[in-house]
Amino acid sequence: MKKSLIHRLVQAVIVLIGVVLLIFVMLRIVPGNPIETMMGEHADAATVARMTAEMGLDQPLHIQFFRYISSAFRGDFGTSYSLGKPVSQLIGSAFVNTLILALFAALFAWVAGIGCGILSAVHKNRLPDRLFMGFSILGISLPVFMAAMFLQYIFGFCLHWLPISGTERWTGFILPSIALGWNSAGQVAQMTRTALLETLQEDYIDTARAKGRSPSGVLVHHALRNAMLPVLTMMTIQFSGLLSGAVITETVFSINGVGRLMVQAISGRDIPLLQGTALLATAVVIFGSLLADVLYSVLDPRVRKEG
Amino acid sequence: MNEMTLEVSGLTVCYPTEKGAIFPVKDVSLKVPAGSIVGIVGESGCGKSMTARAVMGLLRSPGKVTAGKVFLCGREITALPEKERRKLRGNEMSMIFQEPMTSLNPVMKVGKQVEEAIRLHTDCSREEAKRRTLELFREVEIPEAETRLSCYPHQLSGGLRQRVMIAMAMVCRPRLLIADEPTTALDVTVEAQILKLLEHLRDAGTSVLMISHNLGVIARVCDEVYVMYAGRVVEQASTERLFEQPLHPYSRGLFRSVRSLREGCETLETIPGVVPNLLRLPQGCSFSLRCPECGEKCEKTMPELLETEPGHAVRCFRAEGGEE
Amino acid sequence: MLKAKRKQVEQAADLRLQSQIGEQERFRDQLRRMARENKTAVVSFFVIVILMLAAILAPLLTPYEENEMDLLHRLQPPSAEHLLGTDEGGRDVLTRLLFGARVSLLIGVAPALLSLILGALLGAAAGYRGGMTDTVIMRIADVTLAFPSMLLAMVIMYSLGGGIFNVFLTLTLVNWANVARIVRSQTLKLRSDEFVEAARVTGVPDRTILRRHILPNCLPTLLVLFTLNIPAAILTESSLSFLGLGIQPPNASWGLMINTGRQYLYNAPWLCFAPGAAIMLIVLSFNFLGNGLLDVLDPRMKKQ
Numbered sequence: 001m002k003k004s005l006i007h008r009l010v011q012a013v014i015v016l017i018g019v020v021l022l023i024f025v026m027l028r029i030v031p032g033n034p035i036e037t038m039m040g041e042h043a044d045a046a047t048v049a050r051m052t053a054e055m056g057l058d059q060p061l062h063i064q065f066f067r068y069i070s071s072a073f074r075g076d077f078g079t080s081y082s083l084g085k086p087v088s089q090l091i092g093s094a095f096v097n098t099l100i101l102a103l104f105a106a107l108f109a110w111v112a113g114i115g116c117g118i119l120s121a122v123h124k125n126r127l128p129d130r131l132f133m134g135f136s137i138l139g140i141s142l143p144v145f146m147a148a149m150f151l152q153y154i155f156g157f158c159l160h161w162l163p164i165s166g167t168e169r170w171t172g173f174i175l176p177s178i179a180l181g182w183n184s185a186g187q188v189a190q191m192t193r194t195a196l197l198e199t200l201q202e203d204y205i206d207t208a209r210a211k212g213r214s215p216s217g218v219l220v221h222h223a224l225r226n227a228m229l230p231v232l233t234m235m236t237i238q239f240s241g242l243l244s245g246a247v248i249t250e251t252v253f254s255i256n257g258v259g260r261l262m263v264q265a266i267s268g269r270d271i272p273l274l275q276g277t278a279l280l281a282t283a284v285v286i287f288g289s290l291l292a293d294v295l296y297s298v299l300d301p302r303v304r305k306e307g
Numbered sequence: 308m309n310e311m312t313l314e315v316s317g318l319t320v321c322y323p324t325e326k327g328a329i330f331p332v333k334d335v336s337l338k339v340p341a342g343s344i345v346g347i348v349g350e351s352g353c354g355k356s357m358t359a360r361a362v363m364g365l366l367r368s369p370g371k372v373t374a375g376k377v378f379l380c381g382r383e384i385t386a387l388p389e390k391e392r393r394k395l396r397g398n399e400m401s402m403i404f405q406e407p408m409t410s411l412n413p414v415m416k417v418g419k420q421v422e423e424a425i426r427l428h429t430d431c432s433r434e435e436a437k438r439r440t441l442e443l444f445r446e447v448e449i450p451e452a453e454t455r456l457s458c459y460p461h462q463l464s465g466g467l468r469q470r471v472m473i474a475m476a477m478v479c480r481p482r483l484l485i486a487d488e489p490t491t492a493l494d495v496t497v498e499a500q501i502l503k504l505l506e507h508l509r510d511a512g513t514s515v516l517m518i519s520h521n522l523g524v525i526a527r528v529c530d531e532v533y534v535m536y537a538g539r540v541v542e543q544a545s546t547e548r549l550f551e552q553p554l555h556p557y558s559r560g561l562f563r564s565v566r567s568l569r570e571g572c573e574t575l576e577t578i579p580g581v582v583p584n585l586l587r588l589p590q591g592c593s594f595s596l597r598c599p600e601c602g603e604k605c606e607k608t609m610p611e612l613l614e615t616e617p618g619h620a621v622r623c624f625r626a627e628g629g630e631e
Numbered sequence: 632m633l634k635a636k637r638k639q640v641e642q643a644a645d646l647r648l649q650s651q652i653g654e655q656e657r658f659r660d661q662l663r664r665m666a667r668e669n670k671t672a673v674v675s676f677f678v679i680v681i682l683m684l685a686a687i688l689a690p691l692l693t694p695y696e697e698n699e700m701d702l703l704h705r706l707q708p709p710s711a712e713h714l715l716g717t718d719e720g721g722r723d724v725l726t727r728l729l730f731g732a733r734v735s736l737l738i739g740v741a742p743a744l745l746s747l748i749l750g751a752l753l754g755a756a757a758g759y760r761g762g763m764t765d766t767v768i769m770r771i772a773d774v775t776l777a778f779p780s781m782l783l784a785m786v787i788m789y790s791l792g793g794g795i796f797n798v799f800l801t802l803t804l805v806n807w808a809n810v811a812r813i814v815r816s817q818t819l820k821l822r823s824d825e826f827v828e829a830a831r832v833t834g835v836p837d838r839t840i841l842r843r844h845i846l847p848n849c850l851p852t853l854l855v856l857f858t859l860n861i862p863a864a865i866l867t868e869s870s871l872s873f874l875g876l877g878i879q880p881p882n883a884s885w886g887l888m889i890n891t892g893r894q895y896l897y898n899a900p901w902l903c904f905a906p907g908a909a910i911m912l913i914v915l916s917f918n919f920l921g922n923g924l925l926d927v928l929d930p931r932m933k934k935q
Contacts, residue, residue: 019777204411
């Protein structure tokens with residue numbers, strides 16, 4: 001277990017470095033000098049040259065890359081062109097908001113998704129099943145921005161129940177979290193249903209019933225824990241899906257999070273900021289999937305003893 | 308004198324399918340006297356496992372018992388509400404299954420799974436349950452019982468898992484143990500040990516209903532045997548009698564194929580054909596399509612299960628004496 | 632595409648390979664079975680066909696021009712004249728929706744096809760060649776998959792700039808790795824199959840083996856992947872356009888229509904909700920169809 005964990009950790013770091021390289025190269029194949037783009041057409045050549053040298057942009061690409069990596073390890077991701085602050089500082093304050101948003105959304109997705117999935121499986125092919133599965137497929141097919149705008153329109157504008165945007169009060173997180181978690185909830189519900197129905201066909205379910213367990217006892221003590229294993233592996237998807245969705249949700253609800261920072265970085269053609277945010281997002285996804293693996297091995301004794 | 312632990316009469320199980328209802332178990336009656344091991348034998352798909360499940364009340368939906376009665380120690384149990392039946396399961400009647408590999412919950416320690424059964428039917432404390440589990444593990448001869456308690460199923464061999472299953476079934480000293488092909492998945496030496504264990508249980512007061520397609524297993528431990536074919540009992544006799552003088556052509560076919568195997572004959576004798584599709588049973592005797600002695604009457608009407616001698620019943624016109 | 636779905640596709644494909652001998656149902660029969668048993672998939676198929684026809688025949692279906700401004704009738708609610716109302720420039724929303732369908736559908740289908748071809752070729756090469764080729768291709772695929780798809784698309788769009796062609800390219804680059812992974816694992820299993828071994832021993836060139844044996848066997852799986860990649864592409868495009876990073880005006884895609892309509896969400900909600908519903912309809916249809924295909928191709932489902 002320890003061995004495979006270290007192996008996975010090394011792998012994760014390698015993938016992460018690959019990601020940095022990919023972002024790095026992609027952002028630098030953009031034609032034109034970013035400093036010129038930033039300062040506009042009227043900047044005098046001397047200033048542009050001075051700033052280019054200051055940022056190290058006149059160096060060959062691989063030197064730039066190693067410089068970036070080594071300072072990144074020290075927690076220095078450069079200075080934002082457009083906002084003039086250190087990238088790490090900007091991301092730090094935005095990350096809190098994104099984290100709260102993502103956690104609430106994940107909470108919603110898991111509670112609603114697992115709940116609906118269980119009810120669907122228990123009432124297989126009857127009305128509640130059809131209803132919940134209809135909802136979940138809607139959830140999967142509904143683009144995040146539509147969910148966000150729909151909620152904003154109904155609960156914020158028409159009913160005035162909840163704030164339309166901003167996070168000055170904690171209630172401001174409710175609508176964005178639901179909008180963001182909606183899609184994941186649909187996926188979790190479908191996955192839970194399938195996994196639970198499969199598990200209920202297993203022989204040890206018969207054993208539990210033969211022991212005299214009640215249907216609810218069988219469900220809670222024997223079926224659920226086994227069924228949750230594949231659902232758990234979906235946590236990885238949750239992370240990357242939620243981060244993708246956060247970009248949009250934060251834009252619609254004007255939340256100062258990492259996703260919105262990324263959109264700002266793109267519109268400001270701000271390479272250090274874009275690099276930093278993309279790196280952070282990918283790191284979260286990679287280590288999230290690592291965490292899911294660890295969790296899985298804790299819950300499944302068959303995996304625990306191997307490796 | 309002989310008290311019946313289990314008495315099944317006219318049991319019928321119906322499964323509605325898209326192409327019409329099928330009856331995997333049709334009008335089955337059998338008796339398990341106290342302190343005996345009774346076997347049900349037949350090819351796969353003949354309804355023996357389904358009979359066992361119906362007795363336990365563990366039919367998978369949409370299967371349903373549509374007729375018949377089941378008496379456990381003289382008490383009718385099919386009409387009991389589900390809650391009452393649940394109290395019987397694992398308490399007065401238990402069941403062990405064919406696949407010890409998949410019959411235990413993979414994410415639960417085996418000790419815990421046995422404790423669970425104890426605590427479901429008694430009010431004892433956790434420590435008490437644990438102590439009882441250890442006793443049971445020793446009783447079913449699990450070596451190093453103490454360390455095995457905290458093992459997960461995948462860490463045990465097939466034989467050990469089946470012992471755990473038996474321990475779990477025995478927690479409340481049930482009157483009846485249904486063993487559904489308990490040794491099929493095990494190798495021969497382990498099989499012998501498990502069979503010996505079942506005999507011990509019988510001597511300790513638990514009657515056993517044993518389901519198997521393996522005539523060797525049946526011959527070794529059973530006192531009475533029922534032969535099933537296409538959902539019905541076709542022959543019933545004491546083990547000795549059935550092995551000496553099988554009357555139904557199907558039973559005879561079964562024994563012939565075993566004998567030809569054992570004696571190493573050049574050609575393996577088999578029963579021609581396959582178990583019929585339950586949706587398309589012949590009009591008369593279910594076995595008529597494969598029967599070497601099939602007559603005109605056999606194709607038209609289903610024979611009754613009749614006693615030819617006390618303790619030996621058969622469902623065949625030929626065996627009734629009349630050579631129609 | 633969703634990771635969970637991808638896993639399901641992979642499992643189904645594996646099971647297909649295992650049951651290849653004898654009992655394998657012919658692909659055509661499987662499709663026929665789906666048409667018979669899965670009403671939702673059939674309905675979805677027709678919805679897709681109708682939407683495609685509507686997109687192609689758009690000029691015939693509406694009396695208005697795509698970019699015909701009418702400043703006197705701005706932001707009008709739905710009426711008999713304008714079934715879905717008008718936008719901030721007085722343009723007919725239904726008309727723009729029909730013309731937008733061209734872009735949105737094209738952007739669903741073309742990159743899905745491109746990523747399918749790219750992924751299949753790279754995946755087959757990786758699985759068949761092994762060694763360095765395999766390592767390089769699959770490491771790149773890993774890195775691509777580690778990225779949240781939306782963020783990857785944003786970064787690529789940043790470096791390429793907006794516009795239809797660049798959206799094609801981006802969506803292809805985002806989706807190929809899915810396909811490559813599944814095709815690679817299939818190829819690995821097929822390569823050790825007896826008939827492929829036999830062909831190699833008798834000196835059939837690699838390219839012929841790939842073309843004759845390996846790719847045809849992956850075809851049904853590829854069809855499922857294709858069907859499920861389309862809605863994924865449509866969703867990514869609409870999200871990009873929604874953020875203003877995708878399709879650029881005057882081209883209209885549904886995502887872009889929502890982007891511009893968002894400012895009028897509270898006084899003219901139809902500007903957002905009409906294209907939103909259209910996106911949902913098409914994505915839903917492709918998802919249902921893809922699930923239907925997946926079900927008939929999965930041998931486990933047949934037994935039940």
